[in-house]
Amino acid sequence: MIVADRKPLNEILDMVKRCNRILVVGCKGCVTVCNVGGLKEVQILATSLKIARKIGGFPLVVDEMVLERQCDTEYIAIIKETVTDYDAVVSMACGVGPQFLSEAYPEQKFYPAVNTTFFGGAVSHGIWEERCAGCGTCVIHYFDGLCPVARCSKSLLNGPCGGSDHGKCEISREVDCIWDKIVRKKVEQGRLDDLLDVVPAKNWQSARDGGPRRSRREELIQNG
Amino acid sequence: MDDFKSGSNLEKVLKAGHFALTGECGPPRGANVAHLKEKFGHLKGMVDAVNLTDNQTAVVRLSSWAASAIMVQEGLEPNFQMVCRDRNRLAMQSDILGVYSLGVRNMLCLSGDHQKFGNHPQAKNVYDIDSMQLISLVRKMRDEGQFFNGEPIDESPKLFIGAAANPFAEPFDFRVYRLAKKIAAGADFIQTQCIYNMDRFRKFMSQAVDMGLTEKCFILAGVTPMKTVGMANYMAKSVPGMDVPESLIKRLKGAEKGKVAEEGIRFCLEQIEEFKTMKGVAGVHLMAIEWEHRVPEIAERAGLLPRPVMAAGLEVNK
Numbered sequence: 001m002i003v004a005d006r007k008p009l010n011e012i013l014d015m016v017k018r019c020n021r022i023l024v025v026g027c028k029g030c031v032t033v034c035n036v037g038g039l040k041e042v043q044i045l046a047t048s049l050k051i052a053r054k055i056g057g058f059p060l061v062v063d064e065m066v067l068e069r070q071c072d073t074e075y076i077a078i079i080k081e082t083v084t085d086y087d088a089v090v091s092m093a094c095g096v097g098p099q100f101l102s103e104a105y106p107e108q109k110f111y112p113a114v115n116t117t118f119f120g121g122a123v124s125h126g127i128w129e130e131r132c133a134g135c136g137t138c139v140i141h142y143f144d145g146l147c148p149v150a151r152c153s154k155s156l157l158n159g160p161c162g163g164s165d166h167g168k169c170e171i172s173r174e175v176d177c178i179w180d181k182i183v184r185k186k187v188e189q190g191r192l193d194d195l196l197d198v199v200p201a202k203n204w205q206s207a208r209d210g211g212p213r214r215s216r217r218e219e220l221i222q223n224g
Numbered sequence: 225m226d227d228f229k230s231g232s233n234l235e236k237v238l239k240a241g242h243f244a245l246t247g248e249c250g251p252p253r254g255a256n257v258a259h260l261k262e263k264f265g266h267l268k269g270m271v272d273a274v275n276l277t278d279n280q281t282a283v284v285r286l287s288s289w290a291a292s293a294i295m296v297q298e299g300l301e302p303n304f305q306m307v308c309r310d311r312n313r314l315a316m317q318s319d320i321l322g323v324y325s326l327g328v329r330n331m332l333c334l335s336g337d338h339q340k341f342g343n344h345p346q347a348k349n350v351y352d353i354d355s356m357q358l359i360s361l362v363r364k365m366r367d368e369g370q371f372f373n374g375e376p377i378d379e380s381p382k383l384f385i386g387a388a389a390n391p392f393a394e395p396f397d398f399r400v401y402r403l404a405k406k407i408a409a410g411a412d413f414i415q416t417q418c419i420y421n422m423d424r425f426r427k428f429m430s431q432a433v434d435m436g437l438t439e440k441c442f443i444l445a446g447v448t449p450m451k452t453v454g455m456a457n458y459m460a461k462s463v464p465g466m467d468v469p470e471s472l473i474k475r476l477k478g479a480e481k482g483k484v485a486e487e488g489i490r491f492c493l494e495q496i497e498e499f500k501t502m503k504g505v506a507g508v509h510l511m512a513i514e515w516e517h518r519v520p521e522i523a524e525r526a527g528l529l530p531r532p533v534m535a536a537g538l539e540v541n542k
Contacts (some may be wrong), residue, residue, distance in 0.1 A: 059338035153338050154308070154349070158356035158405060160398070161335045162390030162417055163464040172339045183398045196401060198409045201313070201357045201372070 001030035001121060002094040003128045004037065012090065015111040016049070019060065024049075024113070025079070025101070026066035027093035034128055036090030036114055039066045045113060062105035070097030075103050083108050085146040089199055119150075135159065136206025136213065142199065144185045149202070151178035157199040229366065230384035232329035233301045234273040236534035237507075238413065240444045243352060243500055243505025244536040245507045245528045246415065246444060247271035247519055249295075251286035260291060263297045270523045272531055273330050275415070275509070278305040282342025296327035303386060304328045307336025312352035313361065313372050324381035332386040332415065333358040356409050359387055362445060365412030385410055389443075390417035391428035393465035400431040413442040415509040418459075419495065421467040429504050438504030445499045448511045449522065450488035453477055474509060489522060496526045 016022050018123065024046045031037030046062040053060035063086070068075040069095035078102075083189065088109040091098040093115040102110045118130035133150035139157075140147045149155045153171045160179030163170025169177045186192050228235055237244050247267045254258055267274050271400035274295060278288040304323050306316065307375045320331070335355040337349045353361065361372050362385050367378040387406040391399050403414065419420045425445070432438055450456045460468035472491060479487035492510075499505045508528075512519050523529050 044460045082418065135447075153340075154335055154351045155355065156351070158353040158354050158402075159392070160395070160402075161355075162388065162393045163338070164394050166394060171338050177394075180395055183395045187395075187397065192398075192401065196405060198356050198360060198405055201361075204352065210243040 001033050001119070002116060003034045003118050003120050003130075004031050004094050004168075006036050006041065006045070006092075006114055007032075007112070009045075009052065012045070012050065012111070012113050016060065016088055021061040021063075021086050022049075023063045023065060023079070023082070023086045023089045025070065025089055025093070025097070026064075026089050027068075027070045027091075027097055028066055029069045029071065030065075031093055031114065034122070036185065037094075042066055042092055044089070062075055063183075067093075070100055071113075073100065073104060080111055102109045113163070134207070135202070135204070136210075137203065141201075142194070143182045146178055146182050146185070148178055150180065156200060230382045232273065232384045233534055234303065234330050234410070237272045237383040237449070237532055240534065242507075242532045243528070245523060246273045246275060246445060246507065246509045246530065248275040248277065248509070249291070249515075249516060250277045250280060250290040250514070251288065253283065255286060256284075257294060257298045258520045260286070260294060261298060264295055264300055266440040267287045267519055268298070268300050268408070269531060270529065271505075271510070273301040275303040275332060275511075276333070276367065278307045279310060280305075280337065280338045280459050282309065282337045282344070284343060287449070289319055289328075292323055292328045293326040296309060301330065302328055303330040304331055305332045305334060306358065307334045307341060308351050308354055308358055309349050312350050316353075316358065316361065317365065319425050320362060320381050320383070321377075324383060329382070330345040330363060330384045330386060332388065333362060333411075333501050334388055334479055350468055355387065356405055359385060359406060359409040359411050367410075385412045387411035388417065389414045390465050391419070391425055392417060392421060392467035396424075398539040400428060400435065400437075403432060404427070404435060404437055407437055407441045410511070411441055411531035412505070413444060415444045416446040417465060418446050418448040420459075420472055421469050422495065422498065424478060424501070429502055438506075442506035443504055444507040444509040445502075446509045446511060447492050447495055448513060449474055449485075449515070449518070451485050451487075451515065453484060456488075463480045467497070489518070489525070492522065493526050496528070505518055 024042050026037050026039060042064050046064045049060055050062050053072045060079045084107060088111055090113045091101060092113045097112040098112050119132040119134055120128050120130040123129045130150055134150050138198035145168055148157060148159060153169050154161060160177055164177040164180050167177055167180045169175040186195055249263050276288045276291040279285055292304040295302040333355050339345055339349050362383055364370055365377060365380055366382055369377050371377055389403045456468055456473045456476055459466045476484050476487055496508050499508055518524050
């Protein structure tokens with residue numbers, strides 16, 4: 001899923017400092033699963049904003065809503081009638097949400113309430129980790145299902161570098177060296193030979209380096 | 225290894241069978257060329273080539289290519305270092321052609337320290353290609369006369385290709401295979417990480433010899449004399465991939481007051497003495513960090529002076 005972190009309250013307060021009336025919109029997709037932008041978090045943010053503004057002597061009216069998904073024009077259409085009733089709309093979806101909203105309603109201002117961080121999952125309760133860099137050409141089959149593009153700090157395809165230390169990356173004791181895991185897995189399975197050939201340079205055209213990306217599915221376009 | 229690939233002094237020294245000695249010099253954190261030249265002065269005639277580090281520890285310094293060019297002017301032979309952190313494949317190839325045109329004939333290909341360690345941790349890193357792929361890039365430019373994309377180069381850069389190896393980083397068992405990969409990718413010579421754990425290095429070298437790697441590539445053993453107990457403790461605890469045995473720290477601590485640096489040099493000299501006869505070791509890479517002025521003394525006491533003078537102008541294998 002897409003993982004995100006809530007922005008600090010003061011940053012959101014600053015975005016809406018000139019507003020009298022706002023709408024906070026959550027999303028039932030990834031941000032609900034990672035506990036950052038679902039119904040509960042929408043309620044907490046709305047209440048926090050109201051209390052802070054009341055204390056500051058400049059009360060704020062905050063309405064709340066949660067959409068099925070903000071990355072889908074069909075669900076975004078639900079707020080069509082009410083979207084202009086507010087001075088601004090604060091989206092608690094990933095970075096896709098406020099952009100889809102902005103494109104659908106060019107007359108309104110949309111602010112992000114979260115920092116979108118990575119594609120990953122929860123490794124334990126309350127801890128999420130990155131697993132995919134969305135590079136557009138998956139190579140994890142070469143590395144037994146472990147991705148050095150996303151999980152090596154240097155995206156080395158021929159690691160590990162000299163900074164691998166007791167299974168940890170040189171950048172932090174909290175970051176696993178993915179190359180240590182790849183090598184150990186290959187050794188355990190008696191397939192170290194897989195790692196002896198030099199992996200050629202990656203073609204980054206399918207990644208963000210090739211420019212903003214677009215996915216086209218002809219069968220759906222024709223049937224649509 | 226009969227034909228010269230680059231005609232560099234280092235290549236000639238190694239191929240003539242001499243026990244090589246390379247040095248290292250960090251460019252200044254500023255444009256103080258006078259100070260840089262002063263450091264070069266200590267190394268002139270003392271080593272066969274000098275590594276010019278490329279923003280080492282991710283701290284901005286005068287560029288390694290400019291320092292290399294100044295070194296050529298000063299009559300020393302540079303070993304131009306390039307890391308994958310700061311350049312994409314366009315900038316790399318452009319700089320490779322650039323340094324070659326300025327007289328550089330040796331190049332060391334490295335991944336580079338992550339920018340998190342340096343003085344611009346906010347920077348975006350590149351890592352378009354890794355050190356293994358950089359080695360193959362330089363070899364392709366030199367031996368096939370082609371850019372990375374296969375387009376022809378009108379005059380290709382003839383560089384003696386170096387790479388690093390860390391026999392002490394984990395996973396240990398894979399390190400010799402990684403060395404083999406670097407040689408397969410095109411490394412002509414290897415400079416190792418600073419060696420302090422001799423037992424582990426002996427094991428690494430014996431594996432390399434058994435795998436026939438030392439017949440395909442020259443391995444220079446890396447040494448850095450310890451100046452203080454604090455330096456030894458720091459390297460032991462805070463430098464990832466560094467293996468400093470407790471026995472060495474104890475030995476330095478046991479030195480008389482004011483004699484710790486001398487004890488560090490003695491350990492280094494003992495290492496060099498062993499390397500001279502260790503199977504597969506073709507020379508020493510002496511990284512005297514901010515201690516260039518002590519290199520003549522260390523080289524002299526190690527019995528490595530005078531350095532061989534190689535005939536100039538030998539035809540490079542085209």
